[in-house]
Amino acid sequence: MNCPSCSSSDTYRCETAHSQGSSSGKLSGTSTAISSGWNVAFASHGGSVRQTSHFATQAAPPPIPREFRGNAFVGVSGCVGILTGAFLGGILALVLIFNGGGDSVPLVFLLCVGISGLFGAAVTYRPPPTESAKEDYQKKYQEWLKTWICARCGHKWIPSENP
Numbered sequence: 001m002n003c004p005s006c007s008s009s010d011t012y013r014c015e016t017a018h019s020q021g022s023s024s025g026k027l028s029g030t031s032t033a034i035s036s037g038w039n040v041a042f043a044s045h046g047g048s049v050r051q052t053s054h055f056a057t058q059a060a061p062p063p064i065p066r067e068f069r070g071n072a073f074v075g076v077s078g079c080v081g082i083l084t085g086a087f088l089g090g091i092l093a094l095v096l097i098f099n100g101g102g103d104s105v106p107l108v109f110l111l112c113v114g115i116s117g118l119f120g121a122a123v124t125y126r127p128p129p130t131e132s133a134k135e136d137y138q139k140k141y142q143e144w145l146k147t148w149i150c151a152r153c154g155h156k157w158i159p160s161e162n163p
């Protein structure tokens with residue numbers, strides 16, 4: 001596969017370039033090719049290569065949209081909310097008891113716990129990604145899988161399906 005921009009044969013699939021560039025490992029043959037074309041800080045020790053390469057960054061997959069990262073903290077903040085609610089509810093309950101309103105203590109307590117639990121969860125809740133956002137990302141990712149990158153000039157392109 002030659003680069004359509006500079007006709008160099010020093011080209012890689014983005015996926016390959018990214019995985020080679022972002023992890024340490026052996027780069028036989030291609031390492032010199034990549035470092036000659038790019039200002040890459042290669043540390044070569046007996047054939048193993050460790051580097052943070054600009055090339056790998058260039059070849060990185062499309063970034064994952066924020067809303068895809070899920071709701072990992074919803075449960076935690078919900079629990080924190082419930083605990084806070086229990087604390088406030090407890091104080092309120094004591095106040096009620098001292099003021100002769102003991103009958104409404106369970107209701108007030110539950111309301112406090114419920115409301116602060118919901119509030120805590122709502123603070124960190126993110127709506128799930130829409131179907132179109134998912135499809136959009138899938139499309140970008142699939143395109144990335146087909147994308148090639150030139151180690152000499154940095155040109156990125158998607159080869160035609162029928163070369």
Ligand SMILES: [Zn+2]
Pocket residue numbers: 003004005006007008150151152153154155
């Ligand atoms: Zn090129």
